Amino acid sequence: MNAPAYNFAYLDEQSKRMIRRAILKAIAVPGYQVPFASREMPMPYGWGTGGVQVTAAILGPHDSLKVIDQGSDDTTNAVSIRKFFAKTAGVQTTTSTLKATVIQTRHRIPETPLREGQVLVFQVPIPEPLRFLEPRETETRRMHALADYGLMHVKLYEDIAQHGRIATTYAYPVKVEERYVMDPSPTPKFDNPKMHDCPALQLFGAGREKRIYAIPPYSNVVSLDFEDHPFERYRHDGKCALCGAVDSFLDELIMDDHGRRMFMCSDTEYCETRRALGNGAQGFSKATEAAPA
Amino acid sequence: MIGLGNERPLLAAQGLSKWYGRQLGCRDISFQVHEGEVLAVVGESGSGKSTLLQLLSTQLEPSAGRICYCMRDGITRDLAALSEAERRFLFRTDWGYVHQDPPLGLRMAVSAGANVGERLMAVGWRNYRRIRTTAVDWLDRVEIDSRRIDETPRTYSGGMRQRLQIARNLVTNPRLVFMDEPTGGLDVSVQARLLDLLRGIVAELGLAAVVVTHDLAVARLLSHRIMVMKGGEVIESGLTDQVLDDPREPYTQLLVSSVLPP
């Protein structure tokens, strides 16, 4: 075979160095959005080109890569990105959270606790948590610089005024190391506590918006809230129909027109591992009978 | 310069000038504002009133001159020497700025309650109940039906928006408020009600204010002292009643005779 027409992990060394510099800066200033010169990747933006570039920049030949999309290793998006790096970097790929050294993710943090030495790479569509109320980039930048974050609570206030509680369930804003307010990407707020004091390095890449930010291992990550409306984790009150888990984040499946539904672990690998260990479908019939929401 | 007392001024401007390139904004303006004192700045269109207000509130940088402000801790500081963080803090605690055009001073996409509560949250309030109760209280004070607290200002009339802007600014009990034509663009009857309300609140809170207006009736009703501007310069200043009843400058005489009903 001819030598491949691309460099290890697709990106040229020059671009990787540039991205690594941005990553190092992001690690040095936890939660701060570092601009970087986002490169063209052979896939559309919605596919997580920011995350892909971060992964490309940090991947070494001995890494073992896991890619998940909404918790699943098997969606088209996850499979394509895994194949992309298997082909361009020749790295091992895995679905095991335990074995992976680099995990690229869209919308979830795995249920299996992460460990030291691992890197979790998030694909981020909109990195700016203040964008919702302040569209001007110059102004949001100044707000970050001055830690002028009243606006973030305005958003939460509006939630409570309209819904009686903080209704934000995804991309729930956090404050990192008591300084920068950060958007954790559209992960469910169920995953927010996992970011706090996490032994793994967490990196966030936004391709279209050209930003990289980071949470170094064992950082303080606090979800914003009010004293009388404290942050609360949310998961469907149910059991996984396949493995019986009562602690995992559940996806809801509508079974028929009568509103019958069942729940399944969103983290497919967690679910499979539990089943392999003998946890069964004892919750199945009960879950299928759950009342309509 | 006429002051109300001889205690230290809250705000002191010295030799303030602003050039927009070769276009003069205002020139060599000096005056003081004491605590609880309302100063009106009047003059025809283009005379430099808004320029002056933006200089005072540090939204524009002067080409020459300086502004000193007595902070809450009693220490007088040169505003140009404050860090941006300190200036922002002043802006959301000790100062208010009421724009002529309410959408410029409001967040039109969020509820009235959040508009009033924003400054409180910015200075660290984290109790939803308390923020909301305070917002209700302020809506009452500016005569907005507090049942409309969860509506956005888009559903409000012009007069209500202006009153909401006032509540949003005053909720942190500032000591100094800048107002640029606060009654401009409103119907005459709405203007009168707003003026009444403003006068009551300013007196009750003992607020100092710099009010820009081209309406001498507004100046008469709200202010203790007045500065008359023309072509970027202050041509006459003094106690409002004195200046309006007995203007010395021909230009002021013209202004008074043409605008004020006898």
Ligand SMILES: Nc1ncnc2c1ncn2[C@@H]1O[C@H](COP(=O)(O)OP(=O)(O)OP(=O)(O)O)[C@@H](O)[C@H]1O
């Ligand atoms: N951004 C700017 N660039 C150039 N010139 C400006 C700018 N802003 C104001 N000026 C000029 O400075 C002068 C003073 O303008 P200013 O807006 O302060 O007047 P004003 O007294 O507030 O008028 P009005 O009553 O119409 O609001 C005018 O000649 C104006 O054209």
Ligand SMILES: [Mg+2]
């Ligand atoms: Mg003006």
